[in-house]
Amino acid sequence: MATILAFLLFLSTFSTATAQPKHLNITIDSYISATTHPTSWSSPSGLFSFGFYREGAGFRVGIWLETSPNKTIVWTANQDDPPVSGNSTLVLLKNGFSLRTAGAQDKFLPSEFSSQYFLSSALMFDSGNLVLYYSDYENTWESFNYPTDTILGGQSLLTGNKLFSSESETNHSTGRFMLIMQEDGNLVLYPKDLDNTTSIDAYWAAATNQEESVSLHLYPDGFMYLVNDTGYNKNFLKRGAVANSGTVVYRATIDVDGIFRLYSHRFTRNSISTTMTEVSALPNKCKVNSICGFNSYCRLVDDKPNCLCLPGYNFTDPDHQVEGCSRNFTMEGCMVKKEHFKYFISTVEDVVFRENSYSTLPIAKDECGNACLNDCNCEAAMFQDGKCKKLVLPLIYGRSDGSDSAIFIKMGNESPVDANTNSSPNASKMPAVEIKKESRVKVLTAGIVLITTCLLASIAFSCFLIYRNRAQSSKKMTEDNNLSLSEEIVLRSFSYNELVKATDNFKEELGKGAFGTVYKGTLYNSNRTIAVKRLEKLIEEGEREFRAETRAIGRTHHRNLVRLLGFCDEGSSRLLVYEYMSNGSLANLLFRSQSRPDWKERVRFALDVARGIFYLHEDCEPHIIHCDIKPQNILMDGFWTAKISDFGLAKLLLPDQTRTFTGVRGTRGYLAPEWYRNIPISVKTDVYSYGIVLLEIICCRRYIELEVPDNEIVLTEWVYSCFMAGELHKLLGGEEVEGKILDRMVKVGLWCIQDEPALRPSMKNVIWMMEGNVDIPIPPSPISSMNIS
Structure with a gap:
């Protein structure tokens, strides 16, 4: 932000500090416990505390306002981590707060903090701001720069930053709604799980877009403004009248129900607090998009x-x-x-x-x-x-x-x-x-014609009974085949003859996989182009593939997943009908095209794939491990949107599962080391495969290339050596790109291919790192470098 804005923010924080005791100094090696006093560090006025608070059967680390009868949580560290047990302690060390839990590896908080210098102290201000300092009080990190669902007096929501609602009143992990301070100067509320935020998904906006960079600032007196780079206040929301007696603390929060509200908390001298809602962005709670789910x-x-x-x-x-x-x-x-x-x-x-x-x-x-x-x-x-x-x-x-x-x-x-x-x-x-069958019409017509002849009517009735019994027997046999697709998915059922006609007797082949061949086709009644996968292996294998793929894809709905339109299970024929992806595979685009895709397009492809995998891992039910992420299984639609395909190898997880055992599957070169160690696989196996794909997208070359210098044959080893030598430009063959983005992409790829699954980030963190929302520490060397035998 501009100097004027920074000065204004400094003045608002300074005025708060001078009106109240400044801060509590937390020294190195100071510690608190989850269950044994002390459990928190309080600001000098006692209004705010930082430490452990109870959530369910466990504890989280955060900052809260000491309201009565219940504390008001205003910030949570590592909010999507699970709560810790009661035997946990938090210690301030020179390289950050260390969260120590018996039987678990120490974890440093907060996750956004990374420093090459040693800390000298931490200060807890009466404004509710927690600040980490180097020597001589040089600010290195503060909680005000990393809000979760709340901003306090003296705090800003900067351009491009977001607030996320909590999951519930008693669960402060990331919820279903978000507030974005957009780059166009508009403050907007959206459902959280969107691939791209568009106006049609917004359910409230401040309508202040000025095509300029602005930030939302809450002043300690309760007035909220949008402040531009020149320090000019654009009046957005202001507080209602509040009595002058006592101490008043203001906070602006995106609540669990998705509505952004401004609250005042008035404290009397006997520490009793009264909470009032000053401003609510929406009076009608039903106008929040996604307050209720599908259908x-x-x-x-x-x-x-x-x-x-x-x-x-x-x-x-x-x-x-x-x-x-x-x-x-x-x-x-x-x-x-x-x-x-x-x-x-x-x-x-x-x-x-x-x-x-x-x-x-x-x-x-x-x-x-x-x-x-x-x-x-x-x-x-x-x-x-x-x-x-x-x-x-x-x-x-x-x-x-x-x-x-x-x-x-x-x-x-x-x-x-x-x-x-x-x-x-x-x-x-x-x-x-x-809806009547022709056969029934004929039977009915025949019955009318022959009604005068009792004998013939009886014969017709007997034939009908025989037909019905046979139809029911046939239906039971189909159900006994364990397909039961109509009970699990809502997809169009095609006849075999329909698909023969649509593909001109399977004339044009699009590709071939382990379990079958994909053909191009056109539906005669709509002229829609489709892709038909014909399963060709043994019946047992083909049927298993058929069931797995229809279950997996039929339950998914995401712009970065290839959509399954229907199926055919007529007799021994097993076919799947997909949307047609007109621009082929990512593999062809990266490895066979005469000119490499533009850098910005490659970054977009990488984000498309990451969002698709994140949906499989966390947003669809049941969660899915794809098990075969590779460029050949990433297809491009007519708008060059990357979509993940081929779920035949997907391993479905029960809702309470995080890992599972299975035989080795997938494609060598993209397989994580745990496949070879007889240990459970998890979603982190897909993260490893994605890391390889990401490095291939960056460099526009395969994981293994033989016609290159010896030190460049294995892509992961070459990338890491260039990264450590500060020579990332060598990866691009003379292509000019922004160095910071390239550095960020490479670091994400190297973290994804770490030998130990626990070191790999989740796909949510991958997306955050790639979008530049969090800092990325220096990755260690990926030990496992070759799975290519």
């Missing part, structure tokens, strides 16, 4: 957000209703025509979702449901602003909005369920439409 919507009940499932849907996790809803019935694919199968529409009034329509019709509200009912691809329709919008699942950002809007949900079952039993008082059902 559910929010309705206020006594001013509290209440998540409700759509008709025909149940909560995915009844104990965590915010995670959304899943179908409680089976929906047949467009090409499946089944005896007695019926579709019908259930209506929910006064509800809207984020628009992701593929078709918009200028028709009346009472015609909207039928329009969806008669469109095989339509899963729901929304009437809004006088238009009917056809939608596909999942539906997101649902809420009651008090308008003339409505949602029409297509449902289907052999015995239609009562859609009104699913919690919505406004749900109604439209007449059913029966």
Whole structure:
């Protein structure tokens, strides 16, 4: 920031310090314990404390305001680490705070702190700011520069920085919402798990974007301003009236419910505190995007957000209703025509979702449901602003909005369920439409023609019974094959003949893998280009691959994962239908292209892949270890977005699992050392593979190259030697790139390929490091350098 802004911030902090006792000095070798007094260091006024606070059955390290009856947490160290046990201690050493727990390796806090100089002390200010100092009080790190969910008086949220809500009132790990001080000068609230923040995902903005760099600053007197580089205050929010008596502390927090609020805490002389909400960014809690999950919507009940499932849907996790809803019935694919199968529409009034329509019709509200009912691809329709919008699942950002809007949900079952039993008082059902087979029409016609002949009618009835019994037997045999796909995923079921026609009898081959060949095709009814994977190995292997891949991909939904559109399990045929990736694989782009991709594009590819893996590891249920991350399995769509493919080797984890045993799988060169040690694999095996891929993206060359000087044959060894020698430019063959970004990318890659899994970062930390949100320490030498036999 500019000098004027820095001076203003200094003045606000200085005024706080001079009005109150300055600070508590924490000396080297001072320590506190989680359960034995002392458990914290308090600021001189006693308003703020730094130390251990209880969370569940364990303890976290953080800073809190000593409010009554419960303390108010304002900052948490390493907030996504699990709580520590009661036998933990925190010691200030010359290289930082050391968290010591019996039976575990010492950990230095906070994670953002890294210094080549020794500390002299730590100071706990009455402003709530914890500062680490070198000798002569030279500031090296302060908690005010690394806010979690709160900023305090005298603290700023700088351009590009974020606040993240807590998971819950009793769990201060990263939650579901974020506040971003954008580079365009706008302060915006978003759901956290977004690949790219766009205006359509924002649910509140200060509307102050001036296309200039500004920071949000909370002054100790409770006034909040957006301050630009020249020090000019743009009035954004200001506090309400507060009594003059007593001490008042202000904090601005993004709360668990995703709303940004300004609070005042007034302390009387007997240390009793009163908390007031001065400003709330949103009065309606249901307007927070993602306050309720997929296929559910929010309705206020006594001013509290209440998540409700759509008709025909149940909560995915009844104990965590915010995670959304899943179908409680089976929906047949467009090409499946089944005896007695019926579709019908259930209506929910006064509800809207984020628009992701593929078709918009200028028709009346009472015609909207039928329009969806008669469109095989339509899963729901929304009437809004006088238009009917056809939608596909999942539906997101649902809420009651008090308008003339409505949602029409297509449902289907052999015995239609009562859609009104699913919690919505406004749900109604439209007449059913029966889908009939030609054979049934013929039987019915024959019955009418031959009704006058009792003998022939009896014969026809007997034939019908025989047919029904055989159909039921056939159905049971299919179910006994353990495929049960319709119960696990909602995908389109293709017939074998459809895919033969779509691929022109499997004419154009796109690629070949261990379990089958991929062909290019076109769906005749929509002219959509598809990729069809035909499993060709032994039935046992092919079926196992088929089940694994459909389970894994069918449950995922992310812009950096190749989307599975459908399947075919007709007879002995096992085929998977994917979206077509028109620009081939990352391997072709890096290793076979005449010109290497632009550096900025390569950085974007690397982030795309990292976000896809992060989704597999942490955001989808169950968590997935891909087990075969390599450039050949990273495909590029028509917009050059990198997407991860080939989940046939994925190893699914149960919700409470973090590691699992399995035989060696994947591709040599990208395999982590633990594959060869007969020890459990974890998500860190994918991190290792990603590290190799990242270095290949940086250098545009394969892991092993034989036609190069001897010291460059193994990519990891060459990269590390160039890094230690300060010669990273050699990796790029004369390409001009920004040195800081190159250094950051290389360090991330080297950390990912560490020999010990515990040393490798999580994919969340990989993304943070690559985006420049955290400092990256110098990586040690990766011991395991060759898995290529």
